[in-house]
Amino acid sequence: MKIKPNLAVNETGFLFNPSTGDSFSLNPTGQEILTLFKQGKSDEEVIEHMTQEYMIDKNTVEKDLYDFKIMLSNYKLGEEQN
Amino acid sequence: MAQKKQYERPIIKPLNTGLMNKFGTKTEYAPVKMIDGAYVKDLIKEYGSPLFVLSERKIRENIRNAKRAFETRYPKVQFAWSYKTNYLNAVCNIFHQEGSWGEVVSIFEYKKAIKNGVPPEKILFNGPDKTDDDLTIAINNNSCIHIDHLDELYRVIELAGELHKKPRVAIRVNMDTGIYPMWDRFGFNYENGQAWDAINKIIASGKLDLVGLHAHIGTFMLSAKAYGVAASKLADLALSVKRMFGIKLTYIDLGGGFASKNTLKGSFQIGADVTPEISDYAEEISTALLNAGFPTEDLPYLYLETGRALVDDAGFLLGTVISNKRLSDGRRATIMDFGVNILFTSFWYDHKISPAQDFSHHTEESVLYGPLCMNIDVVRENVTLPPLMAGDQVVVHYVGAYNITQSMQFISTRPAVVLVDMKGTPHVIKRKETIEDVELGEKIPDYLEKFEL
Ligand SMILES: Cc1ncc(COP(=O)(O)O)c(C=O)c1O
Numbered sequence: 001m002k003i004k005p006n007l008a009v010n011e012t013g014f015l016f017n018p019s020t021g022d023s024f025s026l027n028p029t030g031q032e033i034l035t036l037f038k039q040g041k042s043d044e045e046v047i048e049h050m051t052q053e054y055m056i057d058k059n060t061v062e063k064d065l066y067d068f069k070i071m072l073s074n075y076k077l078g079e080e081q082n
Numbered sequence: 083m084a085q086k087k088q089y090e091r092p093i094i095k096p097l098n099t100g101l102m103n104k105f106g107t108k109t110e111y112a113p114v115k116m117i118d119g120a121y122v123k124d125l126i127k128e129y130g131s132p133l134f135v136l137s138e139r140k141i142r143e144n145i146r147n148a149k150r151a152f153e154t155r156y157p158k159v160q161f162a163w164s165y166k167t168n169y170l171n172a173v174c175n176i177f178h179q180e181g182s183w184g185e186v187v188s189i190f191e192y193k194k195a196i197k198n199g200v201p202p203e204k205i206l207f208n209g210p211d212k213t214d215d216d217l218t219i220a221i222n223n224n225s226c227i228h229i230d231h232l233d234e235l236y237r238v239i240e241l242a243g244e245l246h247k248k249p250r251v252a253i254r255v256n257m258d259t260g261i262y263p264m265w266d267r268f269g270f271n272y273e274n275g276q277a278w279d280a281i282n283k284i285i286a287s288g289k290l291d292l293v294g295l296h297a298h299i300g301t302f303m304l305s306a307k308a309y310g311v312a313a314s315k316l317a318d319l320a321l322s323v324k325r326m327f328g329i330k331l332t333y334i335d336l337g338g339g340f341a342s343k344n345t346l347k348g349s350f351q352i353g354a355d356v357t358p359e360i361s362d363y364a365e366e367i368s369t370a371l372l373n374a375g376f377p378t379e380d381l382p383y384l385y386l387e388t389g390r391a392l393v394d395d396a397g398f399l400l401g402t403v404i405s406n407k408r409l410s411d412g413r414r415a416t417i418m419d420f421g422v423n424i425l426f427t428s429f430w431y432d433h434k435i436s437p438a439q440d441f442s443h444h445t446e447e448s449v450l451y452g453p454l455c456m457n458i459d460v461v462r463e464n465v466t467l468p469p470l471m472a473g474d475q476v477v478v479h480y481v482g483a484y485n486i487t488q489s490m491q492f493i494s495t496r497p498a499v500v501l502v503d504m505k506g507t508p509h510v511i512k513r514k515e516t517i518e519d520v521e522l523g524e525k526i527p528d529y530l531e532k533f534e535l
Contacts, residue, residue, distance in 0.1 A: 013444070015094070023097045027444035027469065030092035056089035060471070067408055068092045074412045075096060 001069050002079035003037045017077065024075065029054070033068060043069075091406075091469035093446045111445055111468050114436040114477040119506025122400055122438040122475055130514060131475070132401040132420035134499040136482060138176060140396035142504070145180045148392060151361040155368035158383040162206050164338050165191040167389030167483045168397075172501055172511035174198050177392075185338075185387040189216040192225075206335065206385065208254070208296070210234070210268060217241050221249045228296045228335070229253045230269055235280060242289040252294035252335065253280050257315050259308035265300045272315050281319070285327050292329060295319055298337025298387065302346065302430075306358040310366035312336060317374030320382060335385035336367060342394030344431040344480045353431070353480075360391060390483035397482020399425060400438070403474045404453060414448040416470055421452020421459045424496055425481065426488040428461050435461075438475035441468030454493060486512075491520055 009015045013026040015034070026034060029050070036046045043065060050061045072078055115122055118137045125133060145161065152159040162185035163177035169191060174184070175198060184195035187209035195205050202223035210230040212220070214237060220227050221241060229235050229251055242249050254269030255277045270276040284290045295316045299308055313336060320331045340363050345353035371384060401420040409415050422428050435450065445466050452459040461478075470476070489496055495515035500508045 014097075024094050025097055025444065026094050027090055027092065027442050029090050030094050030444075033092050034094075050089075053087055054089035055086040060089075064091045064471075067406070068094070070408055071094050071412070075094065 001037050001043065001072065002040075003034065003072070004077055004079055005038075007034075007038070007077060009034060009038075015077075017075075020076065022075065030068065033065065034072075037072075090442055090444070091471050093444055093469045095444070095446055111437055111441065111466065113438060113440055114479075115438055117398055117477070118502040120502045120508050122477060125500060125508060126400055126402065126475060128508070129498045129500055129510065132399055132418075132424065132497045134424075134481070134486060134497055135398045135400060135508075136170075136173065136393075136499065136501045136511070137396045137398075138501055138503050141173065141176050141393060141482075142180060144392045144396065145177060145182065148360045148364075148386075148388060149181070151359075151364040152368065152384065152386070155364050156371060156381075156384055158381060160333070160383055160385050162204075162335075162385060162387050164387045164389035165194060166487055167338075168393050168486055169194055170486060170499060170511055171198055172509075173393065189213070189219070192216070192220070196223075203250075206296075206387065208298075208387075214241065217249075218245065221245055221247050224250060226293065227251045228294075229280070229284075232270075232280070235283060239284075239287045239289050242287075248289065248291045250291045250293045251284065252292070252296045252333070253277060253284070254296045254298070255316060255319065257297065257299070257312060259299050259311040259315075261300055261303065261305060261308045263300075265298070268298070269296070272319070277319060278322070281323060285323075285329070292323070292331065294331055294333040294335055294382075294385070296335040296337065296385075299339060301339045302341045302344075302390070303339045304341055304357060306362040306366045309336060309363050310370040313367045313370035314374060317371055317376070317382075321375055324380075330380055331382055333383035333385050334371065335387065338387045338389045338391075340388050340391035342390040342480060342483060344394060344427070344433065347430060347432055349432075352434075393482040394480045395482065397480065397485065399478040399481045399485070401476050401478065403470045403472050403476070405472050406470070409449070414446055415451055416448045416467070417451045417453060418461060418476070419453055420461070420478075420497075421454040421492075422461065423452070423454060423459075423490040423492045425452070425461060425478065425485055426490075427481065427483070427485055431480070432462060432465075433481065434479040435465055435467065436477045436479065437468055437470060438477050444468065491515065495520060 006018055013031045015024040033046055047061050051058050117135050118139055162183040164185045183204040184200040185206045186192045186195055202225045205225045207220050207225050208228045255272050256266045256269045257272035270280045284292050297312050299312050316334045323329050341357035343354040401418050404417045404419050407415040445468050447466050450462040450465055452461050498514040499512040501511045502508050
């Protein structure tokens with residue numbers, strides 16, 4: 001998923017969207033996934049990365065990623081939205 | 083290879099400055115992994131999910147506290163366990179072991195109390211629906227009959243004549259205690275003179291032994307003061323009976339209704355922070371009775387039928403997440419394996435819910451649904467919890483009152499109930515319902531036995 005390039009995320013999971021002034025908090029996995037997306041990683045690469053790093057199966061990550069992406073779009077953090 | 087990290091479902095949550103959530107900064111999500119030394123995970127593994135768990139330690143602590151609160155303020159106090167609040171026999175017997183009598187509102191409950199071994203003269207028989215057969219049993223047993231309405235009053239007088247017995251009776255009185263709504267559908271009204279008329283009728287009949295006065299002014303009463311008013315009004319009636327007829331009443335019964343720690347729906351404050359302590363109620367009631375004008379040697383007994391305040395916080399419902407969903411409006415929905423059919427009080431309360439395992443401090447708001455295929459099956463309309471995943475376990479708090487007695491069997495069988503004893507050992511006090519239990523009373527007419535498809 002393509003993420004707006006100007007979003008700022010810090011190490012504590014605080015995310016700021018300078019174009020709207022909205023701020024968000026992410027948990028560590030959310031933060032990690034967002035960072036991977038910002039690096040241009042695909043869904044498959046993200047899933048691969050998460051299952052490598054965490055004690056979790058592929059299906060669960062896939063389900064959770066699906067939901068997480070809906071939320072990112074909902075909060076207008078995707079590239080295609082403005 | 084390096085150790086893999088603990089996974090948590092990814093979440094993102096808007097930080098809306100200025101907009102506090104409904105409960106301010108209170109957190110509901112500190113994990114609860116144990117109940118009185120028994121692990122939630124082990125309990126579910128052993129007895130299944132969902133599962134009701136009751137803490138014996140908490141029940142005993144509650145009744146002892148309540149007794150202490152009243153007995154240190156008033157010399158003659160007697161608790162009677164309100165059966166309808168939770169009539170699992172093991173629970174009733176804990177209260178009876180602690181010295182509580184039985185308070186029942188139907189012949190079904192009356193029989194349960196008798197079966198449990200409560201001496202019949204220590205059963206207070208309330209309720210508007212007592213048949214002639216029920217009354218006959220109670221009269222023959224010398225139980226205290228709390229008369230609810232005029233029809234019942236006449237029936238008891240007639241039955242007393244037929245049975246050649248002098249039944250021990252009290253009347254239920256309703257009154258204005260400054261609380262809205264006023265519970266005036268039960269008993270005889272104080273302000274308009276009905277209660278006094280009923281007393282006159284009882285005494286004029288010469289057939290009944292008027293031993294007490296009863297009131298139950300409402301339930302989940304957040305005002306302790308209302309009990310002071312009720313105690314004064316009943317004391318006033320008792321003193322008038324003494325003055326006019328020379329009869330000393332044995333007791334004044336103030337019923338139940340003390341609030342538990344639950345949070346009423348629509349309330350903006352957490353229940354545990356705003357409900358009066360038992361000692362607040364005790365103070366109001368004792369002060370009113372001690373100042374009413376009884377000579378010290380004639381102080382009536384104070385009977386109390388406290389229900390939910392003694393058992394609600396001793397009950398827990400353990401459950402498991404079935405699935406997570408995203409609703410069309412973006413809200414998160416979590417589907418639990420328990421619904422409103424076994425958690426009836428979710429219609430009244432915003433039950434406190436804790437996860438049963440560790441999470442990071444990140445949380446999200448969610449609607450909690452039960453598994454019933456019905457729209458009304460909402461356990462919490464809005465709850466802040468960590469990112470629960472399918473299979474995660476939760477603990478619902480303050481469910482000891484009215485859930486087991488009011489539960490409905492619907493589309494599946496009802497869960498087991500486990501009592502954790504004073505040493506932390508679990509005992510099944512009601513096994514999980516079976517299909518045979520549910521079909522026990524069913525009969526199929528011969529012509530419906532067979533079919534072909
Ligand atoms: C007559 C009577 N006594 C006692 C109770 C117990 O009330 P609570 O559980 O609110 O203390 C009730 C409950 O409605 C009642 O009707």
